[in-house]
Amino acid sequence: xxxxxxxxxxxxxxxxxxxxxxxxxxxxxxxxxxxxxxxxxxxxxxxxxxxxxxxxxxxxxxxxxxxxxxxxxxxxxxxxxxxxxxxxxxxxxxxxxxxxxxxxxxxxxxxxxxxxxxxxxxxxxxxxxxxxxxxxxxxxxxxxxxxxxxxxxxxxxxxxxxxxxxxxxxxxxxxxxxxxxxxxxxxxxxxxxxxxxxxxxxxxxxxxxxxxxxxxxxxxxxxxxxxxxxxxxxxxxxxxxxxxxxxxxxxxxxxxxxxxxxxxxxxxxxxxxxxxxxxxxxxxxxxxxxxxxxxxx
Ligand SMILES: Nc1nc2c(ncn2[C@@H]2O[C@H](COP(=O)(O)OP(=O)(O)OP(=O)(O)O)[C@@H](O)[C@H]2O)c(=O)[nH]1
Ligand SMILES: [Mg+2]
Numbered sequence: 001x002x003x004x005x006x007x008x009x010x011x012x013x014x015x016x017x018x019x020x021x022x023x024x025x026x027x028x029x030x031x032x033x034x035x036x037x038x039x040x041x042x043x044x045x046x047x048x049x050x051x052x053x054x055x056x057x058x059x060x061x062x063x064x065x066x067x068x069x070x071x072x073x074x075x076x077x078x079x080x081x082x083x084x085x086x087x088x089x090x091x092x093x094x095x096x097x098x099x100x101x102x103x104x105x106x107x108x109x110x111x112x113x114x115x116x117x118x119x120x121x122x123x124x125x126x127x128x129x130x131x132x133x134x135x136x137x138x139x140x141x142x143x144x145x146x147x148x149x150x151x152x153x154x155x156x157x158x159x160x161x162x163x164x165x166x167x168x169x170x171x172x173x174x175x176x177x178x179x180x181x182x183x184x185x186x187x188x189x190x191x192x193x194x195x196x197x198x199x200x201x202x203x204x205x206x207x208x209x210x211x212x213x214x215x216x217x218x219x220x221x222x223x224x225x226x227x228x229x230x231x232x233x234x235x236x237x238x239x240x241x242x243x244x245x246x247x248x249x250x251x252x253x254x255x256x257x258x259x260x261x262x263x264x265x266x267x268x269x270x271x272x273x274x275x276x277x278x279x280x281x282x283x284x285x286x287x288x289x290x291x292x293x294x295x296x297x
Contacts, residue, residue: 001050001169001170002050002167003053003172003173004166004170004173005083005084005173006055006084007056007079007080007086008055008087009103009107010060010061010087010117011103012060013035014060014089015089015119016087017029017030019089019117019150019156020044020057021044022151029057034205036060036062036206037194037197038072039289040289040292041057041292042182043056044056044181045181046160047172048160050164054173056079058076059072061099063099068285072290072291075292080106080107081110084166085143086107086110086113086114086115087115088114088115090119091119093120104139104140115144115145115162115163116136117146118147118148119148120151121149133147182294185212185215186289188224189289192250192270195253195257196208198253204235207231209229209275210288211288212224213226213271217264220264220265222258223267224267225271226270227270228272228273229272229288230272230273230274231276236272240272250270254270
């Protein structure tokens with residue numbers, strides 16, 4: 001039997017989290033059109049008869065403006081150090097740039113085998129896909145090349161099969177029935193944050209954190225209180241919206257998804273608080289579970 005770890009790495013918005021969800025056929029990581037959606041490693045476990053692959057989604061590597069961003073980048077680098085194989089996930093529909101060069105150097109320096117995952121081929125012509133693959137292969141000798149659409153492809157069988165080849169012989173690393181490694185509260189907070197990312201614009205998505213403050217289960221229901229943290233009073237005003245309309249919209253979208261996740265009726269109460277410059281403060285970043293917070297525990 002084969003077992004081991006695979007890191008999904010790359011620039012923000014490349015589709016790493018979408019791919020993780022596609023590989024597992026389960027939504028384990030939140031996804032949004034806004035860059036820097038993922039803020040900490042997310043592990044998804046795929047067990048089959050002859051293998052167990054632990055996929056680790058990582059934050060997109062970017063030029064950090066805040067302590068939060070620096071910690072997200074470090075988290076991605078730390079994850080890469082501890083795996084057997086790296087998927088470099090790239091958005092094939094945008095031209096190669098400085099950011100790609102930087103990330104490519106990072107993965108090269110690990111000395112590990114790297115798969116080039118050319119994503120978003122649904123947005124590209126055949127010619128462009130071929131040209132893109134040629135251009136990437138001239139920059140580095142990747143172990144394998146996979147043009148894919150993380151969003152549209154129904155199966156990733158070939159990718160999984162090739163991945164198994166690069167993993168060591170080993171036993172289960174996790175109980176075979178387990179698909180996600182992480183706290184339930186964090187997962188709930190992430191679902192709420194995803195809805196914030198989908199409903200708000202400009203600086204608000206980046207300035208928002210979500211923290212589950214309490215959670216109570218009864219036989220049929222779950223009562224959740226969660227805090228949405230922003231950095232400025234003006235952001236709080238927008239987050240609440242006219243007569244609470246924005247918060248209500250975020251709440252009802254999140255509740256619907258959480259009912260599916262928890263398999264119970266969910267009562268969700270959201271609050272909004274201003275937490276000055278939390279993105280620059282290590283203690284707050286860790287408290288909310290971002291940038292390798294779990295690793296420090
Ligand atoms: N057209 C198309 N869009 C995609 C594909 N994969 C992902 N996307 C979209 O790209 C956006 C970013 O996807 P994510 O999966 O959140 O990207 P990410 O690499 O995890 O981004 P960060 O967490 O910010 O690093 C979302 O709007 C996805 O729906 C794809 O194969 N085709
Ligand atoms: Mg992501």
